[in-house]
Amino acid sequence: MTIKDTAEEWEVRATQTPFVGNKTSVRTDDVVMPDGSVVHRDYQVHPGSVAVLALDDLGRVLVIRQYRHPVRHKLWEIPAGLLDIPGENPLHAAQRELYEEAHVKAEDWRVLTDVFTTPGGCDEAVRIFLARNLSEAEGQRFEVEDEEADMELSRVPVDELVRGVLTGELHNNCLVVGVLSLIAAQHGDGLDALRPAEAPWPARPFEA
Secondary structure, three states, rough: OOOOOOOOOOEEEEEEEEEEOOOEEEHHHHHEEEOOEEEEEEEEOOOOOOEEEEOOOOOEEEEEEEEHHHHHHHEEOOOOOEOOOOOHHHHHHHHOOOOOOOOHHEEEEEEEEEEEEEOOOOOOOEEEEEEEEEEOOOOOOOOOOOOHHHOOEEEHHHHHHHHHHHOOOOHHHHHHHHHHHHHHHHHOOHHHHOOEEOOOOOOOOOOO
16 A cells, blocks of 8 residues: 555535634635534635755754744744745745845755645645755845844754754754654665655645
């Protein structure tokens, strides 16, 4: 048996959007169950995101530390951001986020992995890229505001991040998934065998 997620959509009898926020909303669907019953399912509607595991020539990962109000923590994370435009090429969005948050550009891009962050309560899909051959970006630094104005930037050896993940000291979803996927790829077919940067992404279709 092939272990593979498959797309499927159960019948929705009714839907409403009781809350619309600045970037996301909440939707309530009446979904028909296999036994014919109908149940309410509330979930956050999300545009989707990209994240970048930027790996330098010394084997260090570029990470940022940022305050996240919902969890009341300052978290170490990898650069990430929303897909601001419907149908936006996720590679272009990832390149923008790496520039804006770290003022860094990369010559080699691969898809590291694709995930649904919290599929029981949110439809957010994230594509995590691997970026290599890093260098300082040209031009002025992007002007940050709000939480981003307090960000810290560092480069941390992969082994140190793995230790932090496994000891429960690092919690950001994209960092955890990205770092462990990196290790798995290195011990598998190698980083050059990863999918190309513009590989199809059914969860958030785009034009290359």
